[in-house]
Amino acid sequence: MYVIGLTGGIGSGKSAAAGMFAELGAAVVDTDAIAHELTRAGGPAIDAVRDAFGAGFVLSDGSLDRDSMRRLVFRDPAARATLEAILHPRIREQSRSRIAAAPQPYVVLVVPLLIETGACRDLVRRVLVVDCNEKRQLERAMQRSRLSQAEARAIMAAQLPREERIRHADDVLDNDGDMESLRRQVALLHAKYLTLARDP
Numbered sequence: 001m002y003v004i005g006l007t008g009g010i011g012s013g014k015s016a017a018a019g020m021f022a023e024l025g026a027a028v029v030d031t032d033a034i035a036h037e038l039t040r041a042g043g044p045a046i047d048a049v050r051d052a053f054g055a056g057f058v059l060s061d062g063s064l065d066r067d068s069m070r071r072l073v074f075r076d077p078a079a080r081a082t083l084e085a086i087l088h089p090r091i092r093e094q095s096r097s098r099i100a101a102a103p104q105p106y107v108v109l110v111v112p113l114l115i116e117t118g119a120c121r122d123l124v125r126r127v128l129v130v131d132c133n134e135k136r137q138l139e140r141a142m143q144r145s146r147l148s149q150a151e152a153r154a155i156m157a158a159q160l161p162r163e164e165r166i167r168h169a170d171d172v173l174d175n176d177g178d179m180e181s182l183r184r185q186v187a188l189l190h191a192k193y194l195t196l197a198r199d200p
């Protein structure tokens with residue numbers, strides 16, 4: 001299966017672009033959504049989270065306390081490594097089976113930290129980066145995630161700078177414009193990916 005890795009900074013427009021690829025007929029596998037499912041109430045990673053971090057990180061409904069966990073892993077690299085050791089292999093396996101089961105001609109695998117962590121890098125043939133300037137990214141990240149400006153800035157600072165991310169890209173979506181501009185670029189790439197998927 002031909003797999004495109006779609007990545008970009010927080011709020012850059014990954015989900016918006018992925019939705020447009022899906023409308024055009026690509027399969028979309030979203031590793032953020034998989035991580036969410038793994039840690040929802042009764043999700044398959046909850047027991048491992050409770051064992052590693054204690055019951056304090058599981059809400060009364062049985063789901064991961066995402067806000068507490070985000071704050072913890074942000075200041076504690078060892079905790080981050082522990083969480084990643086729980087989630088990454090499970091995300092990978094879920095991604096692999098969804099990719100294998102997809103009937104569409106190619107798959108867009110959304111991996112926010114594809115370049116930063118290298119997670120799932122070996123599953124993708126090409127890297128597609130969604131790029132926008134930092135001011136817009138900050139506004140959009142706040143609009144999308146209920147983050148304060150300080151939190152959004154801190155997350156952006158911990159991610160790769162945009163120039164460096166672009167250096168790893170095979171293709172780039174310029175998301176400084178409006179949704180229509182993004183849609184036009186996605187349509188061009190979709191045509192290219194259909195061709196590549198037929199004859200890699």
Ligand SMILES: Nc1ncnc2c1ncn2[C@@H]1O[C@H](COP(=O)(O)OP(=O)(O)OP(=O)(O)O)[C@@H](O)[C@H]1O
Pocket residue numbers: 008009010011012013014015016017112140141143144145175176177178179180182
């Ligand atoms: N070209 C655009 N014009 C206007 N709004 C946009 C554009 N692209 C994205 N947005 C909006 O910006 C916000 C962030 O976009 P989106 O959720 O697609 O980013 P993301 O990279 O998936 O973010 P996250 O890292 O939080 O998952 C959303 O509210 C989305 O509707």
Ligand SMILES: [Mg+2]
Pocket residue numbers: 014015016032
């Ligand atoms: Mg998203």
